[in-house]
Structure formats: structure tokens, C-alpha cells
Amino acid sequence: MIDLRQLREHPDSFLERLNLRGDYSAPIQQILTLDQQQRQIEVERSQLQARSNEIGKLVGQQIKSAGKDDPAVQALRDEGNQIKAKLSELEPAEKVIKAQLEALALTIPNLPDPATPVGKNEDENVEIKRWGDEYLPSNPDVLPHWEIGERLGILNFERSAKIAQSRFVTLIGAGAALERALIQFMLDRQTAAGYTEISPPFLVNSASLTASGQLPKFAEESFKCDKDDLWLLPTAEVAINSLHRDEILEADSLPLHYCAYTPCFRREAGSYGRDTRGLIRLHQFDKVEMFKFVRPETSEQEHESLLQNAEAILQALHLPYRVITLCTGDLGFSAIKTYDLEVWMPSQAKYREISSCSNCGDFQSRRGNVRFKQAGKKGTQFLHTLNGSGLAVGRTMAAILENYQQPDGSVLLPKALQPYLGRERL
């Protein structure tokens, strides 16, 4: 949620930064108008209520001293009724405006951080690092991971479509074990890095999705269970973000670092043509997520260490990757700054996203009303939230199947993973 007070006080600089994402002039103007109307009504309303409260007390006193049939009592009652009549017009009007204001404000994305490069779309993202050139595979005839996977008999798409739909996979034998091993491996690493593991509900309510930013704007992206106001979790970020919703945390308890393995469910609406084969873009995939609740002044630094924690997995698996900083035009809705990790996919001769590490500033904590309080100090502050994949399991599996593919059609397993599977190759 944007900071309405900040917008009200510095509308020009606010809009200038926001417009680095696209043109939001119209809704912002509307928000400013609604905000002004709302406050105007609020002033009038609270004055009336003050008088009404006063009358309420006076009636009580008058009845005690002069009896309930005293003419003064009737006069006060009349005045009270008049106020009630006025309030019955003001209150609904204010509610409507407030609802419009909130609905609109919820569709405004977060302001990009000054450190986020300015750009229109993904073509203007900035590469900041490459790692693992020495691990680039030398095998020139690498098969795409879905082909090698089906040859090895460890994954099957056709039968998955029979069970569910296209864009689902069934893992078989060593494939299923590999997935489980990767989850275990990643959780082991991230918990060793200080993240507290949680296992949240895989169904979440609308409030949780709104808090993290998926609703109201991206309702089409998630699967909904209509009867229950529950949605299939699109990412563990949603669940962990709501773990402390409507709470006031002790400053001393921060930072809180969590990680979680969950499946993630996404409708992938509007991406019908892309990545139709393989493990890259499925309706259901596994992910180990990292999430931090931190004090505002530390979030930049926490963002860097979050990135390192994600990188550590790729490094441990000896998978070549690069790090890019998303530009303002490609930045996600809730983020102020995002690093993407892209792993090398030999069959496509391209780097493909395998982790996204974002600093969301106080955007999600405003939406979820998560604050912290310094003991002994007055007032509360919104904290900052950060999230990052550590990592997407399906894409990691795809990267392994391609980068570790041998000329004889077998797939070597990364050394770090071998103990988890009790074997050296697939």
C-alpha cells in the first residue's frame, strides 16, 4: 500500500517516481481528490459526533437531576435526533469514498527505489554479475531437459495432462527423489544460514493475498476455491508475509528470517505461448522461499545478504548463473528493488530466471499492518519485508538435467547433492 500521507504532502515527487513504472497520473489524481473529500467529510462528521456524545452525557445527567419527563431532556433528545439524521447522510457518503479510495490505492504499485535502474521493460534490466563460467558444459549437443528427463523415465508430461491438464508434471522414481532431495538440500542450507523453517497452509485467504500485493490486481494469476474464500498459494511469500499480519512486533525481535518449502500454484494466464514444454512454467511447482521482516534502516543490507543466500545454492550446485537488477519497467508490483538470478540453460543457450530477490520496503507491511515498536519509545513503525526464492525447485532440476548432461545421455549429479540421493548419476 502506498503511503497516502506521503502522496498528499509531496504529490509531485511521488508521481515522478511512480511514473518510472508507467503512467499513473490519472489514478493518482483521483486518489488525491478522494482523499481530500474524505478528510473534509471526516472533519464535519467528527464534530457532529462530538456534539452527539456531549448530548448523550447531558441527557443522562438531566434525567438523574430532573427526571426523565423534564422538558430539557426532550429538547436534548430532539437535537440528538437531528444530529443522527445528518450523520446518517454523512456516514454512508464517507464510507463510499473511503472504499473507493482504498480500492484505488490498492492498485497502485510500490515506488521504485532510487537504486533501481530506470528502464521501460526487461530489455533494460542491468546485468551486474556472472558466476561459474568454469562450470559451463562443454557438451555441444545438450538435449532439452524434458527430453532427457523423459528418456531417463523420471518425468512425464503426457500422463500429467491426463491427470490434470497441460503444464503439470509427474515425477517418477529418481525424478521424484531428486525433487525431494533438492527441497531437503535447500532447506538445510537456508536454515543453516539462520532462517527459521516454517510449513504454512497451502491455501490462503483473500486478505493474505491482498497484503502481499497479488490482490486485487492479479486475481487472474491465482487459482481460487470459490466456496471458501481460499486460494491456492501462488508463493510462500504470501503465507509468510501474513504470518505477522496485524501484529506489533518488538524492535528487539527483529530481524525475523523465515524460510519455507511449499508448492506454488499459478494460473499463468496470458503466457500460453511461452515455455510450453518442460519444467520452466508449470501451474504447480515447488519452491523454497526466504522471507525477512526487518527494520527499515537495515533492509538494503538485508537485501544483499538475501541475494547471497540464494546465490549460495547455485554455487553449491556448481550451476552457472548471472545476477541482474530489474529496471523500473520490469519491477514487480510490490518491490522497490529486485535482483533476479538467472541460471544457464544450455539447450536454450540462455540464462533463465531461477530466483527473484526483492526488497518490498514498507509496502507489504502497510497492506498487512505489520509494525514494530521500540521498547520505551512512543509510536510504531512499519517494518520492511524482503522475499527471495532459494530456489525454484523445478527450474533447478531442469538446470541440473541440462548442465550435468553427459554425452552418453546420463546425467551426473552435483557433488553436493549426491549424499542426498545416495547415487552419483541418473
Next chain:
RNA sequence: GGAGAGGUGGCUGAGUGGUCGAAAGCGGCAGAUUGCUAAUCUGUUGUACGGUUUAGGUCGUACCGAGGGUUCGAAUCCCUCCCUCUCCGCCA
């Protein structure tokens, strides 16, 4: 799914129509005092929004699970929903 009980401030817990934002205790904070790793005493102690102020501040409104209703006036009465607990049923 059926029956019952209940949701009050950081916690425990009183409060069933009128100075209740809410007693009391605990905890927290500040001070006093006692020569002993603590006791005692005193004071203080929620959040949000808005008006006003250079600021400290000050004033107002709202909040006793959520949303409606009755009333001059609701934590208190009525309705709907959500959640928790106990028992029964069902079930991994």
C-alpha cells in the same frame, strides 16, 4: 455436520444501557527508599485517523472478534458472519 460455552487493553480478568478507553492484578517504564543479586512505596503505561501548532504539544473522532440494527446514549440489548474451546459424529 450436531449440541453447548465463549471472544474485553502486552497478559489474567471485572464490567449487562448513561462521565467506560474501560476496575483490579500481573507485566513494562520512570522516580523514591532500603546495603545487598531482591523487596517496598509513588507515579506512569494502547492503537489508528483527523484538526491545530515552528516544535514539544493540544483538541476531536473511532476502536471491548467483524459487520449491521435499536436508542438521545451500546463493551453491555437484537441480527448476521468469523474465530476459539468442550462434548458427540465423521475422517487422514
